[in-house]
Amino acid sequence: MNKLIVFNQVSLDGYFVDMHGDMRWAHNAYKDEEWDAFVTANASGGGLLVFGRITYDLMKSYWPTPFAFQNNPLVAERMNNLPKVVFSRTLDTASWNNTKLVKEGMAAEIRKMKNESGIDMAIMGSGSIVSQLTQEHLIDEYQIVMIPVVLGKGRTMFDGIKDRLSMTLTKTRAFANGNVLLCYVPTV
Numbered sequence: 001m002n003k004l005i006v007f008n009q010v011s012l013d014g015y016f017v018d019m020h021g022d023m024r025w026a027h028n029a030y031k032d033e034e035w036d037a038f039v040t041a042n043a044s045g046g047g048l049l050v051f052g053r054i055t056y057d058l059m060k061s062y063w064p065t066p067f068a069f070q071n072n073p074l075v076a077e078r079m080n081n082l083p084k085v086v087f088s089r090t091l092d093t094a095s096w097n098n099t100k101l102v103k104e105g106m107a108a109e110i111r112k113m114k115n116e117s118g119i120d121m122a123i124m125g126s127g128s129i130v131s132q133l134t135q136e137h138l139i140d141e142y143q144i145v146m147i148p149v150v151l152g153k154g155r156t157m158f159d160g161i162k163d164r165l166s167m168t169l170t171k172t173r174a175f176a177n178g179n180v181l182l183c184y185v186p187t188v
Contacts, residue, residue, distance in 0.1 A: 003120040003140040004050070004110060006130050007042070008157055009147050009179075015154025016127055021054070023125065026147050032177035043075040046082065048113070048121045053088035055125030060096040085113075085121075087129060107136045114138070127157040134161060141185050142167065148178035 009026040010016050017023055051059065062068050063079040084099040087106045094101035102109050110133060113121060123130055123139075133139050167184035174180045 002114045002116065002118060004114060004123070004133065004138055005047075005120060005141045005143060006123045006139055006157070007143045007145075008123075008125065008127075008130070009145040010157070011147055011149050011151045011154065013150050013152065013154075014156050015151045016125070016157045017155050018151045019153040021155070023058070025149055025151065026145075030177040032175055032179075035175045035177050035179055038173075038175070038181075040072070040074050043078040046078075047119050049079075049082050049084040050110075050121050050123045050126070050129065051084065051086045052126035052129045053086060053091055056084075056086040056088070056091075056094070056096070056099075058125070064096065083119075085109075106132065107138060110136075110138050127155055127159065130157040131160045134158065134165060135163070137186070139186070141170075141183060144182045144184070146180040146182060 008016050009023070011018075011025070018025055059079065063076050068076040068079075080097050082098065084094075084096065085102055086094050086099055087102050087109075089103055091101055091103075106129070110121075123133070130139070166187040168187045169182065170185055171183035172181065
């Protein structure tokens with residue numbers, strides 16, 4: 001069975017986007033070669049990328065650009081060529097390379113994709129999808145990078161969760177730039 005993993009960056013006060021829906025705060029200006037190597041290795045891991053419309057639009061507006069290829073060529077190449085699925089009721093087409101558009105039945109589609117032979121899936125950003133799929137108990141692992149910034153207001157990736165979900169910590173890793181990777185699996 002294919003795994004569904006969430007990879008998101010959150011502020012110290014638990015927000016994955018600020019009060020304006022912006023995620024630029026997550027890009028630490030402090031240069032850290034170990035962090036850069038981690039990001040590049042993560043992008044090289046392959047898999048299927050899963051997005052909601054807002055994150056899809058943000059990613060599509062950056063990764064195919066010359067600036068992205070100049071700034072981080074390996075990650076840009078992977079982001080543009082990996083298979084992707086975007087869940088959206090409002091999009092009519094998904095024009096980013098190698099992207100499938102699914103307009104409804106997200107939980108059923110994820111269940112189907114988890115049972116197909118192939119590759120693991122990763123959700124990046126897409127808080128409303130994380131929240132919905134968490135409630136459906138479809139997420140196998142949460143990889144959360146804590147960024148050393150306090151936003152004061154914003155949105156968590158768990159907005160709307162109705163039932164408590166306990167997690168088990170499986171891995172941690174601290175970086176010189178202050179970022180801390182925390183990996184959790186749902187406690188059964």
